[in-house]
Amino acid sequence: MKEPKFYKGLAVLMATVVAGLIAEGALRLLALVPSISAASSNYTSSPYLAYGPKPFSHVTGKSPTGEFAYDNTCNSLGLRDEEHALQKPAGVFRILGLGDSFTYGTGAHFEESYLYLLEQSLNARPGPHPRVEIIKAGVPRFFPEPERMLLESLGRKFEPDLIIVGFLPNDVVDTYLGLDAVTVDKSGFLLTRQAAELGAFGLVLYKYSYLCRLVLAKYVSWRISREYRPDLVSPYQENGPYEATWGKIEEEYGKMAALAKVLGAELLVLHIPQQGPWTERHNYPPHRLGQWAQAKGVAFLDCLPAMKQAAPSKRLYYPQDGHCTPAGYAIIADELAKYLTEKRLVP
Numbered sequence: 014m015k016e017p018k019f020y021k022g023l024a025v026l027m028a029t030v031v032a033g034l035i036a037e038g039a040l041r042l043l044a045l046v047p048s049i050s051a052a053s054s055n056y057t058s059s060p061y062l063a064y065g066p067k068p069f070s071h072v073t074g075k076s077p078t079g080e081f082a083y084d085n086t087c088n089s090l091g092l093r094d095e096e097h098a099l100q101k102p103a104g105v106f107r108i109l110g111l112g113d114s115f116t117y118g119t120g121a122h123f124e125e126s127y128l129y130l131l132e133q134s135l136n137a138r139p140g141p142h143p144r145v146e147i148i149k150a151g152v153p154r155f156f157p158e159p160e161r162m163l164l165e166s167l168g169r170k171f172e173p174d175l176i177i178v179g180f181l182p183n184d185v186v187d188t189y190l191g192l193d194a195v196t197v198d199k200s201g202f203l204l205t206r207q208a209a210e211l212g213a214f215g216l217v218l219y220k221y222s223y224l225c226r227l228v229l230a231k232y233v234s235w236r237i238s239r240e241y242r243p244d245l246v247s248p249y250q251e252n253g254p255y256e257a258t259w260g261k262i263e264e265e266y267g268k269m270a271a272l273a274k275v276l277g278a279e280l281l282v283l284h285i286p287q288q289g290p291w292t293e294r295h296n297y298p299p300h301r302l303g304q305w306a307q308a309k310g311v312a313f314l315d316c317l318p319a320m321k322q323a324a325p326s327k328r329l330y331y332p333q334d335g336h337c338t339p340a341g342y343a344i345i346a347d348e349l350a351k352y353l354t355e356k357r358l359v360p
Contacts, residue, residue: 116151
């Protein structure tokens with residue numbers, strides 16, 4: 014007598030479930046799937062930020078690569094900074110620092126971020142000078158357009174005397190993808206557009222199952238690769254596929270420069286290189302930005318030469334994560350302090 018198809022199907026289902034449970038247990042036991050960073054589930058939207066860390070939040074944990082621990086606290090505005098009065102105190106020179114996760118200081122303690130180090134350095138100068146106060150407004154995953162939006166909506170209210178905006182070559186890719194490339198779900202996770210399309214059930218599976226996380230991560234990566242296949246050399250290529258995107262970046266910086274002028278402030282564009290090894294093609298972004306800045310009367314600082322000089326003797330970036338180490342942020346802060354002093358952009 015033949016075994017009914019129902020029992021065969023049930024046996025296959027049970028075997029699949031058991032295999033899945035074994036795979037789930039093995040992945041957890043061997044830690045073969047990166048854990049979800051608490052920092053990536055700490056986002057919200059606000060009147061001032063397209064998205065950003067939650068106000069008054071405090072998250073701790075390890076980076077997905079395990080290369081560093083983090084302990085991040087945000088103020089009432091969702092910025093990784095101390096509280097500042099909107100109205101500038103008398104006798105204070107204010108700097109507004111805009112940028113992405115490098116300006117936020119990912120990979121370093123708050124006291125090791127380059128804006129904090131810069132503030133300390135400028136205030137430690139000998140001789141009489143006003144107290145320097147830096148509004149540290151770096152937000153992970155930001156790029157020129159949301160940085161300009163932050164300046165227009167909130168940054169201007171701090172009455173800055175100087176605005177420093179950090180640029181990295183990945184800003185070209187993020188600008189190409191646009192503001193709708195990421196969203197924040199109800200639980201505070203920052204999601205790519207493709208991940209958000211998994212729906213609520215798919216996101217639950219991703220959060221709580223290592224096996225599903227592994228499968229869904231590969232699926233989302235495949236979706237992104239189908240919808241977006243840039244040549245990795247393109248951001249460093251003159252008249253390449255990103256030419257229109259470069260124009261958009263220059264347009265956003267032009268808007269920042271115009272607003273800075275209205276506020277009576279100076280604008281400084283800061284080029285922070287991404288992890289090396291660096292070749293001749295990596296000179297293109299600072300060369301292009303430098304030419305634009307000179308034509309527009311905007312200050313420009315390139316940190317690539319200093320990073321190249323220090324790289325043989327210091328570990329400036331986390332190899333897997335790609336963010337700067339505290340030593341890398343210290344180089345950026347030193348270069349900024351020297352530039353601002355030599356160019357008399359700070360009194």
